[in-house]
Amino acid sequence: MTIHYISEQQLFHLESKDSSYIIQLVKSAYPAHLYWGPRLNPSLFKEQLHRVERGSFSPNFIKEDRTFSFDTLPQEYPSYGTGDYREPAIEVQFQDGSTVMDLKYQHHAIKNGKQSLQGLPSTYVESDLEADTLELHMLDEKSGLKVTLIYSVYNHIDAVTRTVHVENSGEENIILNRILSSSVDFHCSDYDMLQLSGAWARERHLYKRSLVPGIHRIDSKRGSSSHQQNPFLALLSKGASEDNGEVYGFSLVYSGSFLAQAEVDQYGTARVGIGIQPFDFNWTLEPGQSLQAPEAVLVRSGEGLGGMSRIFHRLYRTRLCRGEYRDQARPILINNWEATYFDFNSESIEAISLAGRELGIELFVLDDGWFGKRNHDDCSLGDWIENRHKLPDGLEGLGRKITSTGMKFGLWFEPEMVSPDSDLYRRHPDWCLHVAERNRTVAREQLILDLSRKDVCDYIVDALGKVLSSAPISYVKWDMNRNMTEIGSALLPAHRQRETAHRYMLGLYDVLERITAQFPHILFESCSGGGGRFDPGMLYYMPQTWTSDDTDAVERLKIQYGTSIVYPASAMGAHVSAVPNHQVDRITSIEMRGHVAMSRNFGYELDLTKLSESERSIVMAQNKQYKELRGLIQFGDFYRLLSPFEGNETAWMFVSENKQEAFAAYFKVLSEPNAPLRRLKFKGLDPSKVYRLIETGDIYGGDTLIHYGLPLGDLKGDFQSQLFVFQEVL
Template identity: 60%
Template sequence: MGIYFDEKQQLFHLQGKNTSYVLQVYGEGYLAHLYWGRKTKNYRHSNELQFADRAFSGNPSTAKDRTFSLDTLPQEYPGYGNTDFRTPAYQVQLDNGTTVTDLRYASHMIRNGKPKLDGLPAVYTEEDNEAETLEITLRDQIAGIAAVLSYTVFHERNVITRSVRLINEGKHPVRLLRALSTNVDFRDSDFDLLQLSGAWGRERHVERHVLRPGLQAVESRRGASSHQQNPFMALLRKGANETSGEVFGFNLVYSGNFTAQAEVDQFSNTRVSIGINPFDFSWLLEEGEAFQCPETVMVYSHEGLGGMSRTFHDLYRTRLVRGSFRDQVRPILVNNWEATYFDFTAEKITEIAKAGKELGIELFVLDDGWFGKRNNDKTSLGDWFVNKEKLPKGLDDLAHSVQELGMQFGLWVEPEMVSAESELYKKHPDWCLHVPDRTCSESRNQLVLDFARKEVRDAVTKMISDVLSSAPVQYVKWDMNRHMTEIGSAALPAERQRETAHRYMLGLYEILETLTSAFSDILFESCSGGGGRFDPGILYYMPQTWASDNTDAISRLKIQYGTSLVYPIISMGAHVSDVPNHQVHRFTSLDIRGDAAMSGNFGYELDLTKLTEVEKEIVKKQVAAYKEIRHLVQFGDFYRLKSPFEGNETAWLFVNMEKSEAAVFYFRVLAEPNASFGKLRLEGLDPERTYEVLGTDEIYGGDELAYSGLSIPASLNGDFQSLFWRFKGI
């Protein structure tokens, strides 16, 4: 395992645990893609590149025969304008106004470990012997442009990460018009495309369709990775499913505008590319300057979607998330938002916290409305000082009151936004994103602060630092409740205005790096109207994300199932809320609400003081049960057993690494008359081990549970039913 270079053939072979990635310097310096898939010991060109004289596929000026065209060559980082008519990975406008470039191989370097990316989040290594990195420099001598392509292969994972650094080595400024992170050319199109799409309240629904000729893409132009699309796509071989078949997954470690696309050309080849969305983007590179593209995580699985997901989960849980909370179990919390919204007092907050403590809950989170004159969502964002009408003794006193109960104290903030009705906006109206002579569009009565500006970043960092230093805060929920419009910065000259959205994201990452480092004892959770910025870029700084503002248990089955395709369960905030549900107005039992939320990072979001005695006993049991299984949910392997996108049932399983303990959840949405008897085949157990079903006298072999299955009791009555089993090896 590692990176092997055949100097004679100019061939690079990257080997991970069970995957190979092969590329070659072809012809007169063109970097060609030869293979990505299941691991091979050697690569000897059994499926060699073939060429023919293709009508209307031109030949590069240096080509010696009419069979060679960049239009048909599978490439690693293609340009446009010199015979490749497919979508390019990059495009540079030179000082003479033209955009034709021709990057050729210049040199390479192989090193142990994985270097950091300047100013950007990325997967990391803790030991140099975990991975090897290949850096290939491509150069256009005429244009004075260089591209350093970085590939990291992990020895014990089926993961390859890629990124690109573009450098202006010439004597004149150039403008990047397109700077994608990754390009992979497959030599066929026998795939389905899978994406995670949705909207506010129904994020990351699984969409799968046949790959068709032409361009198909998912993207965001909203200034954030968004509820609508996620910076992820996967190609699946025909017939690939949850447990078998080849899957190629691509995930961009970035939180802003992105594109992820697959283009099937005239010869049924498939080009996959992913990176910063070129829409409304450009970047001026002065002489000697470089531009770092975000990282792409590429996962190969020959064990279907389940194998892909577990690879992503393990990588992100251990080599993306950082800090002391990476390996700690996460606390069970109660959040007051749906209990009180803006209408609360210090006494009411303390009552909810006290009720939570009596039920075994560990953390109280004070949500929106504690600052400025924030009695509704029309005012005070940016005024990060305590609302003394609600909290007359201040934040510190309230936090200590909660802690005296034996609970941790957490706080909601939304530092990226400003209300037009706020002291901050009155002092600095030019600090929001805006363009000259245009009014600023509002969303949720708020504007976006311009994090491209250093003075804004410094001010926000100080305000939030002062808040977090003023009281014993142990948890922060960092929200962001609108997308960008009128994207312009007063700090940038005209020729750099289209850099604003990316500079904003770099500024956000800078602030998060500063704050999470300075307050390393605080657990940060990200939020963007729920799951509107659920991406690996944010997880690098904040190890968990509020999966959706929609807390309905039935809606959450699809949301959490889809999210689990890429993101680890420990990263998903999931709460039990009141009924009728505040988003979809559905009535469901406390049992199924608990089972759905226990399948994530568990908490409550309702007024605990209004629970009946019967409900309190149910909550106590849920809290106690989660404490017993959270090491499985948060750190175990996850297996999806039944999909809510394919029928009326959902089921999943959590198992520890030793396969000595497991927890299984089953959900049925609607009752059916005269229904057939069902079963669950329990993937992920040890077939050589025997398991007892805790709470019963039942004992089964792991092989029997996997191959024959576990009966679903026919005694379930009514809609919205769930079951929960625990298995322990004996």
């Protein structure tokens, strides 16, 4: 059992692999955060929460004890209205208009295993021996609002998951205005905060800042996790680096609008909260009704950012991603989008596919433009019927021709969208998100279907099911190319309109659960204009995500490096595209483009029929090498060596779990005149093992590779790269 209750001290001691998370009941009623750090011996931990009396501006909730104030108490789940002036985790409004509540501990339960969440994605266990769960049952006696704080602790992974379940056991309606999934009060604020921010084609860049008094907030109000911010933040102890120092990571398993923030108060403590975006949100709980919050994943590492990342990678790759492809090597693919855009026919598609097969590529993906009257992005979304003018033999005929050569066949969809110029919209103009008598804002000439409605969800499942059953399809790219506006539903009453965005997410998750269960042999890849919905919620249904629409090799260094802070390589799609690059107009060598892309799930996005003989030879060699390395790349431990955010160079590497194999890639962006000689030091290897560098056959000790490294080649010119493959000498 990894959760202990010490009744004499009213302490809950949660133990993960190398960490302890300790909660104390203050006044036998209020769960307070006592400790989160390196693992402690539960039998020897005797500390109590230290409290002192502050000024009158930190009011005392209990007259007899002036040291007790919610304004200073490090709470596990703070509410609003009784003297805590920091940001609450939960805020409600009662029938009389008041917003004050007093949540008190009632009882608790400690259980083996970890339960799934109703209607929401979450991490999981395959055996009850993998984790234990603590439930703290709280009650606001006056209203009958029950709040259950749920903690699950993995035995062999330094991760604690948190979620909240609320239920109205009273006799009057209760309105939830805020329900965060997790709140942690740190006992100091001497930290730096790390976030992953950007824009379309520039996703998940690293930004770090020191905490100072006030609120440091990242969020999305877009109806999706967004390109602009990722539902993640981390606190780093001062001086923490890639390999050293205390790091605390917070990640939300949710794909909609979110809030993540760190607040520093007047006494130098920091409160971190993460959950559903409270802006433009409320939820009415009628008597007997309940609501489940999404799951937050909390990871601590004493081995810097790299240690934190590898914990997230392992957890998300093995206990968040599901299905047949979770542990299977992902195929090398060719996607026709940047090769043809909408201008294609059966002959051009078959030619690209055949060229791919000759080069060792394993999967052809037909992107946008195969359905309805779709020759531009201004029509036909929602009409999932093949275009027989482009594909005379239909998807079934095209798929059979492609698969007959040994290639697999994949297809692009954008199921959550509808074009105003579509048969679906003409039949059901009320099926999109909209507000009556208000303008319907379009983006990319499309509107968003109202997935808070069961009839709309059923239509999507039925329409896609028919297509996926009609042809030999083994891969689906699931796209979503705009954010929400006019967030309203024709079916919801006035007092529930602000529930629309979250109900949409519940509808989407229901659709994804049904579709992926119906077609378990299909590899699904999530996409939202690239990385606009790269979040743990989507990974639960689709084990990989198109990392960014920006396929430029130089830009991808930062994008893929930043994404690796939380997400494993097996979750990232990366392609070699044509030059000049279609996003930034840069020309890079096909060697560097290949080396960047093969560091993740590998593929191509260009017209293979236009390659020169020299390029064909390089591509064939890339595919051969990737097939030899992909098990290591997709499922090995990942180490960041040099950061593109700190200089002209980038390097990263993958090491097998048994330390017998390793693959490293080095990249130089711009040439330097008379540059100093450089060595690359490696990580993750066993210093006691002996390794052969495959490229040269030379033998090195693991300790030498770690501490002394290898000289980098004389790489002349801009945009250069170098690979290193190591195998243990047995």
